[in-house]
Amino acid sequence: MNAAGLRHERRLLLRRLALSAPAMATLAVFLLVPLGIMLLVSFLQPGDYGGVKWGEYSLEAYVNFLYERDLDDSLVFNTDYLQIFQRSFWLSVLTTAGCLLVGFPTALYLALQSERRRNLLLLLVTVPFWTNLLVRVYAWILLLRNGGLVDSGLEALGLVHGGDLNVLYTDVAVVIGLLYTFLPFMVLPIYTSLEKLDWRLVEAAYDLGATRRQALRRIIVPLAMPGIAAGTILVFIPSLGNYIIPELLGGGKALMIGNLIQLQFGTAHNWPLGAALSFALLAFVLLAMLVYSLRFKGAAAGGHP
Amino acid sequence: MIRRTPLALSALFAFGLAGTAQAAGTLHFANWSDYFPPELLKKFEQDTGIKATLDAYESNETLLAKLKAGGGAYDVVVPSDSFIQIMVQDGLLQPFDTSKLPNLKNLKANFQHLGFDPEHAYSVPYLWGTTGYSYDSQKVPGGALEESWKPFFEPPAELKGKVVALNSIEDLYIAASHYLGIDQCTEDPKDAKKVQDLLLAQKPMLAMYSSDGTIERMAAGEVVMHQQWNGAYHRAHAQRASLVYVYPKEGVHLFIDNLAIPKDASNVAEAHTFINWMMQPENIAAASNFAKYNNAVEGSDAFMDKELFDDPAINTPQDKLARLKTFELCSPKALALRSKVWTKLKK
Structure with missing residues (x-):
C-alpha cells in the first residue's frame, strides 16, 4: 500500500472515531463513570450517618450480603438478602410469563390487521405512557381495593359471594401492577418481528398440510423469537429492580431488590451495602442473560433454531 | 383586630x-x-x-x-x-x-x-407534631381503646387487616421501644430482638405499612386504626368525626x-x-x-x-405534655441494629 492510500485509511479511521465519539462519550459519562463510582463506594466503609469514609477500604459490604455478625462477633450465614433476591426473581419471572401470555396474542392480532387499523391500535398500546406511572399505579389501588371496581364487579357478576377480595397489598397485586406496567415492552418488540414476517411461509406450511397449531408452533413462534427474546429481557430486568410498584401495591410488607437498595441509601445509612447490592443485582442479571442466551442460542441473534 | x-x-x-x-x-x-x-x-x-x-x-x-x-x-x-x-x-x-x-x-x-x-x-x-395513632371509635370493640401502644401493637382480633403502620423504620421502632420500655437508641442486640419479635407478631394483623395517604385512608373508613402524625389526624378528623387520636401513656415521639x-x-x-x-x-x-x-x-x-x-x-393538653419524648440521635451501631430489624421484618 502506498503512502497516499495509507493516509486515506488513517483519515477514514479518524472520521469513524470522530463520528462515534459522542456516543462513546455519552456511554462513558453516563454509564461507566457512575458504575465506577458505585464500585468504589461498595469497597468503602460506611459513614456514620450516610455517605462513605473515603480512603477506608473494606470488603464488609460484600461479606454482609451473605453473613451477619452474631452476638459473639462470629460470622453466621444469613439468608435475609438472598430471600429478598429470590422473591424478586420469582415475581419477575411470573410477570414476564404473564406478559408473554398476554403480549404474544396481542402482537399477533396487531400484525394481522390492515395497515391503517394497525397504526391506530399501535397508538392505543402506547396510550398508557402518556400519563405518569404513579398516577396509573394509584388507579390500580382504587381498582383492586376491597369494595373497589374489581371487587364489586366480581360480586355483581356473582363470581364471588360476600367477603372481601383481599388482593391489594399482596404479591398478587404486585405482579398485576408489574404486568400492567411492562406489557407494552413485550408487545412492541414481538410486533416488530411479526410485522416483518413473510406470511407466504405460513401459507406454504398450510399447503404442506400443517394445522393452524402446527403453523403457529413451527413457523410463527420461531420467526418471532428475536422479538420474544427482546421482550423478555425488556420486561424481566426492569421488573427485577422495580421500586415503586412493590412499595405502593405490595403495601410495603415485603421488600424487592429495588426497595432494599433504596433503604441502604436512605434510612439505613449504609451506602457501601447499597452499592454492593446493586452489583449483586448486576451480576445476577448478567448471569440470567448468559443462561438465557445459551438456552435460546441463536434466537436472540435472529437466526432460525 | x-x-x-x-x-x-x-x-x-x-x-x-x-x-x-x-x-x-x-x-x-x-x-x-x-x-x-x-x-x-x-x-x-x-x-x-x-x-x-x-x-x-x-x-x-x-x-x-x-x-x-x-x-x-x-x-x-x-x-x-x-x-x-x-x-x-x-x-x-x-x-x-x-x-x-x-x-x-x-x-x-x-x-x-x-x-x-x-x-x-x-x-x-x-x-412540631407527634407520631401517635388514631382509630375510628365507631368500629373498635367497646367504642374506645386504652391510651397505650398496646391496642396498636397487639390489636384485638376483630381488627385483623384493618390496622396500618407507618412505613418508616424510625417511627415504628421508636414507638415499639416506648411500648416495651426499651431505650430507643439501644445497642444491645437482645433489646433489638424484643422489638423485632413485637413487630413480627404485629405484622399479620396489619393491612400494610404506608406513610402516604394516611388522611384519605382514615377519612374513607378503609381501615380502623392508623399510626399517624397528629396534623394528618386533624385533617382526617375534619372529614370523619368518629376518629380519635391517642397519646400513648408509654411515650409518644x-x-x-x-x-x-x-x-x-x-x-x-x-x-x-x-x-x-x-x-x-x-x-x-x-x-x-x-x-x-x-x-x-x-x-x-x-x-x-x-x-x-x-x-x-x-394543642396537647397539659396533663399529657409529659408523654412527649423529643428526638435522640442514636449511635451508628444502634441505627445498624434498627435497619437489621427492618430487613428481618420485611424479608
Missing part, C-alpha cells in the same frame, strides 16, 4: 419604600412541600422589602444531599430535629447571630432548651422541624430577618393554620384557627 392596623400600616410603609428598598436584597427559602403558605411569603416581602422565593423538597435526605453539593442556593432551610446534629457535625449549617434574632425570647418555655440544639445556636423550631441557615447561604442578613420575622406570633400562626401543625411561639394561640387550637391532638 387591634393588631391589624399597625400591620397594615407597616405593609403600606414597606410598599412605599419598595422602590428604594431594592437594596433590601433577596431570600431563597426551601421547605418541605405543602408546608408553608405562599401568601405568607408575600406578606414577608411587603413587611420587609426583601424579595423571597420558595423551593420545595421531599425529605431530609434530599435536603442533606443538596446542602452537601453546596452552591449556596438556599438561605433558610427546614431540617427535622433528627438531622440538625448531623448537619452541624458535617459543617453544613452556620451558627445564628442571636443579636439579630430578638424574637427568640418568644419561644414557649418547653421549647427553650432542646436536646439536639440546646442553645438554639443553629436552629429554631418551625412547627415529638418531632420538631426547624428553621436553619446553611453554611454557604448567600444572603445571611436576610435569612436572620426572615427567621426573626417568623418568630412573630401572627406569622408563625399563619404557618400553623396552613400546615395544621402547632408551633412553639408564645402568643401565637390568639392567631390560630379555632378548630385547630381546640383540637387536643394539635
Whole structure:
C-alpha cells in the first residue's frame, strides 16, 4: 500500500472515531463513570450517618450480603438478602410469563390487521405512557381495593359471594401492577418481528398440510423469537429492580431488590451495602442473560433454531 | 383586630419604600412541600422589602444531599430535629447571630432548651407534631381503646387487616421501644430482638405499612386504626368525626422541624430577618393554620384557627405534655441494629 492510500485509511479511521465519539462519550459519562463510582463506594466503609469514609477500604459490604455478625462477633450465614433476591426473581419471572401470555396474542392480532387499523391500535398500546406511572399505579389501588371496581364487579357478576377480595397489598397485586406496567415492552418488540414476517411461509406450511397449531408452533413462534427474546429481557430486568410498584401495591410488607437498595441509601445509612447490592443485582442479571442466551442460542441473534 | 392596623400600616410603609428598598436584597427559602403558605411569603416581602422565593423538597435526605453539593442556593432551610446534629457535625449549617434574632425570647418555655440544639445556636423550631395513632371509635370493640401502644401493637382480633403502620423504620421502632420500655437508641442486640419479635407478631394483623395517604385512608373508613402524625389526624378528623387520636401513656415521639441557615447561604442578613420575622406570633400562626401543625411561639394561640387550637391532638393538653419524648440521635451501631430489624421484618 502506498503512502497516499495509507493516509486515506488513517483519515477514514479518524472520521469513524470522530463520528462515534459522542456516543462513546455519552456511554462513558453516563454509564461507566457512575458504575465506577458505585464500585468504589461498595469497597468503602460506611459513614456514620450516610455517605462513605473515603480512603477506608473494606470488603464488609460484600461479606454482609451473605453473613451477619452474631452476638459473639462470629460470622453466621444469613439468608435475609438472598430471600429478598429470590422473591424478586420469582415475581419477575411470573410477570414476564404473564406478559408473554398476554403480549404474544396481542402482537399477533396487531400484525394481522390492515395497515391503517394497525397504526391506530399501535397508538392505543402506547396510550398508557402518556400519563405518569404513579398516577396509573394509584388507579390500580382504587381498582383492586376491597369494595373497589374489581371487587364489586366480581360480586355483581356473582363470581364471588360476600367477603372481601383481599388482593391489594399482596404479591398478587404486585405482579398485576408489574404486568400492567411492562406489557407494552413485550408487545412492541414481538410486533416488530411479526410485522416483518413473510406470511407466504405460513401459507406454504398450510399447503404442506400443517394445522393452524402446527403453523403457529413451527413457523410463527420461531420467526418471532428475536422479538420474544427482546421482550423478555425488556420486561424481566426492569421488573427485577422495580421500586415503586412493590412499595405502593405490595403495601410495603415485603421488600424487592429495588426497595432494599433504596433503604441502604436512605434510612439505613449504609451506602457501601447499597452499592454492593446493586452489583449483586448486576451480576445476577448478567448471569440470567448468559443462561438465557445459551438456552435460546441463536434466537436472540435472529437466526432460525 | 387591634393588631391589624399597625400591620397594615407597616405593609403600606414597606410598599412605599419598595422602590428604594431594592437594596433590601433577596431570600431563597426551601421547605418541605405543602408546608408553608405562599401568601405568607408575600406578606414577608411587603413587611420587609426583601424579595423571597420558595423551593420545595421531599425529605431530609434530599435536603442533606443538596446542602452537601453546596452552591449556596438556599438561605433558610427546614431540617427535622433528627438531622440538625448531623448537619452541624458535617459543617453544613452556620451558627445564628442571636443579636439579630430578638424574637427568640418568644419561644414557649418547653421549647427553650432542646436536646439536639440546646442553645438554639443553629436552629429554631418551625412547627412540631407527634407520631401517635388514631382509630375510628365507631368500629373498635367497646367504642374506645386504652391510651397505650398496646391496642396498636397487639390489636384485638376483630381488627385483623384493618390496622396500618407507618412505613418508616424510625417511627415504628421508636414507638415499639416506648411500648416495651426499651431505650430507643439501644445497642444491645437482645433489646433489638424484643422489638423485632413485637413487630413480627404485629405484622399479620396489619393491612400494610404506608406513610402516604394516611388522611384519605382514615377519612374513607378503609381501615380502623392508623399510626399517624397528629396534623394528618386533624385533617382526617375534619372529614370523619368518629376518629380519635391517642397519646400513648408509654411515650409518644415529638418531632420538631426547624428553621436553619446553611453554611454557604448567600444572603445571611436576610435569612436572620426572615427567621426573626417568623418568630412573630401572627406569622408563625399563619404557618400553623396552613400546615395544621402547632408551633412553639408564645402568643401565637390568639392567631390560630379555632378548630385547630381546640383540637387536643394539635394543642396537647397539659396533663399529657409529659408523654412527649423529643428526638435522640442514636449511635451508628444502634441505627445498624434498627435497619437489621427492618430487613428481618420485611424479608
